[in-house]
Amino acid sequence: MSGTELAVETLTLTAGARHLVRDVSLTARPGEVIGLVGPNGSGKSSLLRAVYRVLRPDTGQVRVDGADAWSLPVRRLARTMAAVVQEPGTGIDLTVREVVAMGRTPHKRLLDGDTAEDARLIDTALAAVDAADLAGRSFDRLSGGERQRVLIARALAQQPALLVLDEPTNHLDIRHQLEVLGMLRRLPATVLVALHDLNLAAYYCDRLYALHNGEVITSGPPAEVLTPRLLAEVYGVTAEVAVHPRTGAPQVTFLPGEPAGATPAGPDQPRS
């Protein structure tokens, strides 16, 4: 398994009269890590929801290895794609291990028990996010960062060829942020991930798509996307971008003060 190909084609999503996403096209080749960046409200989560089949496109398509994701049987799609999103507690008292075991469901028949191979995959997934010691704990009583790591483990146990993640590191301490993103890079899967931390996005992603007001404003390798001009235009901030001498990745330093000639920064407003 080395990942699947994702193609989002001229996708438009609306809620009532509002456009959440307009005419967005995006590709991810097998094994690529693709980052979605953009200010609050720019449409990142909405776009991901259309990819993992929660928000139905008004127009456009989501193709996974050429097949229309919205036409595939749910179970079949779940054997290919896993999603990690911000989730509240389960409301039922499940252990961490039981939550991660749910990742195996698409690969089993109703009432099938866990096999030795399932147990091994669950253990491996827990270890990959440094959560082996949480296995017996109640999921609903975990901290935000612990819960986030367990949800990533559940997705890993699903053995997806395509992994879609919405801000998977927002609750994590810095060590776990680096470990999780490093682990995502090494997965034999295609990864589509929304990230707010632009330096982490620059270091860990092969390519970025920058969203602004529900549209892709630019895309390409991080060094081409994360320019002072883009950061001024999209986020309304002043920034310098250098190439880090050791990592070779672009490194953004934010500076106080509004960028020259920029309109005041503010959350994105979707256009109606």
Ligand SMILES: Nc1ncnc2c1ncn2[C@@H]1O[C@H](COP(=O)(O)OP(=O)(O)OP(=O)(O)O)[C@@H](O)[C@H]1O
């Ligand atoms: N169901 C909905 N009905 C109306 N507006 C919505 C709906 N879902 C999202 N929106 C709006 O669409 C815009 C895009 O939201 P979205 O959650 O996709 O942005 P985002 O880029 O993920 O933001 P953030 O960085 O804050 O998570 C926001 O202005 C949001 O308020």
